[in-house]
Amino acid sequence: MMVEIRALLSSDANAVVARIADQLANDAEYHPLVNGFVDRDALYETILRAHNATWVAYEDEQLVGHLYGAVLSDTTHPRAAWTGPDGVSFDTEHELSVLVERASAAWLAADASRHYVWVLAEESRLDSWRTLGYAALSVRGVMRLADREPRPVPEGFTLRDATLEDMDRILDLDEIIDVAQGDTVGLGAKDRDETRKEITSLLDDPEVRHFVIESAHDVVAQAITFLLPSRRGSFEHTLYLSEVAVDPTVQGRGVASAMIDAILERAQGDGFRYAEAQWRVTNPQADSFWRGYGLVPTYVRLERTLR
Ligand SMILES: CC(C)(COP(=O)(O)OP(=O)(O)OC[C@H]1O[C@@H](n2cnc3c(N)ncnc32)[C@H](O)[C@@H]1OP(=O)(O)O)[C@@H](O)C(=O)NCCC(=O)NCCS
Structure with missing residues (x-):
């Protein structure tokens, strides 16, 4: 059967909403840590606004898939097209491949060099994309705080809020993350002055908490936390954990585990x-x-180079 691809029309929006809602409900059933909730009215409006970055697949006059990809750029990524967990639906790999082919031509024309897509962490779903040349880049992991098993902070280590006086150690710990992530050269690499400015503004930000672990009057670990903004597939009241690093001299001794424990214990008390x-x-x-x-x-973030 011939699959036809065209730009989304407003008359497609209801069918696209129904496909996304069904898919997220299935995802949530498969994966209890995925939030399957969809506000259909809000999604309908979003889809209409995104009509010029969305393609739909038709077969036998039935809508059989859609693909949305916004072309964005920021300081850490080259110009790229981004697709979230609600940005794509398909019934067969053939439908996906023709949707991707059509969208890729438009993304290239908009000067994007890559496409990133968040895909449910489920092998057959991931395989559909791997077949098209996509490869995994990063993973989104979730836990329910009620399922935590608390452990005490190891002897000699204390958790406290970071201050400007910790700046040099924080910069060291940030470098440990860059090295672990392979961000020491190219676009991901940041210089210390730039990072210093970012940290200063984060320390000032009431929405963000910057924790450090101290041992023998030295800062040996850090983590940054904030309320995760609403996003498809994630639950409300989610604490986002970021920039977690432990000094190599004390790695493997339970410091990170205990730090995250103490942070999550507080977060649970705060209603997360x-x-x-x-x-x-x-x-x-x-x-x-x-x-x-x-x-x-x-969810797994997959990437494919467009050119
Ligand atoms: C990841 C990191 C924060 C863990 O800190 P840590 O204090 O060493 O972790 P813990 O001692 O609490 O270890 C808990 C578990 O982490 C894993 N782990 C820790 N060090 C590891 C290593 N070198 N290799 C593989 N797994 C490791 C193990 O599963 C370990 O469990 P186990 O002790 O039962 O074997 C630390 O290794 C680090 O700072 N890495 C560099 C920065 C980084 O990658 N940050 C994460 C960015 S997302």
């Missing part, structure tokens, strides 16, 4: 119900740390 983090698939320390801690991958 979930925790989320993101890590690169190329960072084995982070991968085994977060999985071992209890975060379960919900």
